[in-house]
Amino acid sequence: MLLDALNPHPADGLLALMSLYAADTRRSKLDLGVGVYRTEAGATPVMTAVKQAEWKLLQAQGSKSYLGPEGDLEFVRALQPLVFGATLVADLGARLTGVQTVGGTGALRLAADLVAGASPGHVLWLGTPSWPNHTPVFAASGLRVRSYRQFDAAAQGFDLAATLAALERAGAGDLVLLHGCCHNPTGADPSAEEWEQVIEVIVRRGLLPLVDIAYQGLGRDPESDAWALRRLVECVPQALVAYSCDKNFGLYRERVGALYVVAASGAAAAAASSHLAAHARASYSMPADHGAAVVRTILGDASLRAAWSEELRGMAARVNGIRGALAALGQVGAIELSPLARQRGLFALLPLPAAAIERLRIDHGVYMAGSGRINVAGLSMGAVARFGDALRTVQTAVAA
Numbered sequence: 285m286l287l288d289a290l291n292p293h294p295a296d297g298l299l300a301l302m303s304l305y306a307a308d309t310r311r312s313k314l315d316l317g318v319g320v321y322r323t324e325a326g327a328t329p330v331m332t333a334v335k336q337a338e339w340k341l342l343q344a345q346g347s348k349s350y351l352g353p354e355g356d357l358e359f360v361r362a363l364q365p366l367v368f369g370a371t372l373v374a375d376l377g378a379r380l381t382g383v384q385t386v387g388g389t390g391a392l393r394l395a396a397d398l399v400a401g402a403s404p405g406h407v408l409w410l411g412t413p414s415w416p417n418h419t420p421v422f423a424a425s426g427l428r429v430r431s432y433r434q435f436d437a438a439a440q441g442f443d444l445a446a447t448l449a450a451l452e453r454a455g456a457g458d459l460v461l462l463h464g465c466c467h468n469p470t471g472a473d474p475s476a477e478e479w480e481q482v483i484e485v486i487v488r489r490g491l492l493p494l495v496d497i498a499y500q501g502l503g504r505d506p507e508s509d510a511w512a513l514r515r516l517v518e519c520v521p522q523a524l525v526a527y528s529c530d531k532n533f534g535l536y537r538e539r540v541g542a543l544y545v546v547a548a549s550g551a552a553a554a555a556a557s558s559h560l561a562a563h564a565r566a567s568y569s570m571p572a573d574h575g576a577a578v579v580r581t582i583l584g585d586a587s588l589r590a591a592w593s594e595e596l597r598g599m600a601a602r603v604n605g606i607r608g609a610l611a612a613l614g615q616v617g618a619i620e621l622s623p624l625a626r627q628r629g630l631f632a633l634l635p636l637p638a639a640a641i642e643r644l645r646i647d648h649g650v651y652m653a654g655s656g657r658i659n660v661a662g663l664s665m666g667a668v669a670r671f672g673d674a675l676r677t678v679q680t681a682v683a684a
């Protein structure tokens with residue numbers, strides 16, 4: 285029997301960690317594992333503008349009839365200026381098209397399906413470390429993933445030389461995955477000068493960029509966080525942009541995202557759009573509506589939009605405040621925390637041995653991914669010193 289032959293799939297490390305965290309009865313426990321924004325009190329609340337938009341929708345929505353495989357195209361259009369800026373949207377005109385997707389993950393998968401549909405087994409270059417789901421998503425579409433190191437662990441920064449060398453090796457037309465901002469898991473984004481060099485190689489070698497942007501507004505602000513993506517799109521004839529609204533609108537479980545295609549011509553964009561609809565239809569038929577309707581409602585209402593922007597600004601400020609407090613701890617055992625001040629977004633990657641990560645969990649109730657990734661937003665200001673002490677203690681313990 286076919287199903288009898290299946291062995292259990294290896295458990296997802298982060299999900300297993302969540303279960304251990306839930307079972308831990310210590311009040312002082314810290315969840316630095318799951319990649320969600322948390323308030324100073326440790327909550328991941330529904331944003332105020334989201335609640336208000338939901339209320340508006342509840343009163344105004346007159347039908348739940350099907351929308352179509354592209355999802356809510358009003359949402360897709362409303363999001364465009366936030367992602368690309370109004371000027372670039374106008375400049376791109378019919379070269380820009382998009383569909384609503386099942387979160388950022390769904391956008392990545394649809395992008396991979398589009399490319400693999402046109403060119404089976406196409407090569408995608410992935411800088412590592414990266415979000416652990418990248419490789420499975422791309423491999424599931426039949427893309428061939430080639431990885432290269434893009435993080436300099438010693439300097440805790442983006443490795444420009446290794447990235448440029450990898451892109452020089454890539455074949456013309458190869459797909460290149462780039463994190464738009466707030467790199468997961470390192471927090472280390474290229475500087476503006478480094479982006480220019482990366483873009484230069486992409487243009488010169490005719491590579492196809494796929495920008496994954498899942499944290500716009502959680503780094504500095506929405507405009508600054510989109511700078512690199514916009515600069516890239518200005519320079520290349522074609523690009524793919526996988527966008528998630530799940531973090532910056534706090535809509536995680538509603539699964540809201542979009543995939544944008546920038547094509548060389550309006551006709552090519554229209555053709556790509558028809559393929560995206562076909563891939564969506566063959567996979568999940570159409571995306572769920574609610575989350576996208578919420579985002580569309582917020583973006584289309586000046587006062588909801590202002591409330592959302594303000595709350596998002598406060599979220600980024602809190603994350604950067606924690607980053608500053610961690611950085612101020614300086615050298616903690618063998619780990620230098622000062623680079624965290626110049627990194628951005630929810631994550632940082634601490635070069636800790638597995639034994640130290642385990643001791644943090646068992647002895648101190650500090651839960652973090654096995655890779656050494658911490659979610660900076662999992663800390664409150666009051667917990668930073670305690671975290672620093674625990675970090676020092678476990679390093680001494682495992683070295684002894």
Ligand SMILES: Cc1ncc(COP(=O)(O)O)c(C=O)c1O
Pocket residue numbers: 319386387388389390415463468496497498528529530531536539540541
């Ligand atoms: C880099 C990156 N891309 C994409 C995603 C997927 O986001 P979503 O939850 O919207 O599918 C995540 C989520 O953690 C992420 O970190």
